[in-house]
Amino acid sequence: MDLAPGSKGKLMSAQKSIRKPRIPMSHRGKRPRFFSTSGTDELMSMVLELTAELWVVKKRLYLLERVAGQAGVPLTPQIEAYELNEGEVAELDERRRLLISTVLRSLEVDPVERGRMREEMETMGSPAEAAERVA
Numbered sequence: 001m002d003l004a005p006g007s008k009g010k011l012m013s014a015q016k017s018i019r020k021p022r023i024p025m026s027h028r029g030k031r032p033r034f035f036s037t038s039g040t041d042e043l044m045s046m047v048l049e050l051t052a053e054l055w056v057v058k059k060r061l062y063l064l065e066r067v068a069g070q071a072g073v074p075l076t077p078q079i080e081a082y083e084l085n086e087g088e089v090a091e092l093d094e095r096r097r098l099l100i101s102t103v104l105r106s107l108e109v110d111p112v113e114r115g116r117m118r119e120e121m122e123t124m125g126s127p128a129e130a131a132e133r134v135a
Helices: 005-016 040-070 074-081 086-107 109-122 127-135
Strands: none
Touching: 040 074, 086 127
């Protein structure tokens, strides 16, 4: 493609001025709510997280069985007879903890809500002071 004399600099400066949009990696403000019943959104998020995690495991297991079968390796009896050592038990425990925290992530209080709750608790004072105000 031939450009007119002097147009190359204009094209380069136009390309430099085009910026990619910045996508924030964390949300601000309240999480969107789709169901009016308390806890339903969180429960749906947990179900979707579990489904995504389960699909990854099922896909990998399917592929593992296919590849092993093509290689003539009978994995099922070896897996059933395998005994985990202490390091493997610790690794699996950590992976289980990570899975549980991922699934329960939707139940965490977001930073905006946490700040509001902290302010509310500070205005209430100690439990003894709150009990005196009620009495």
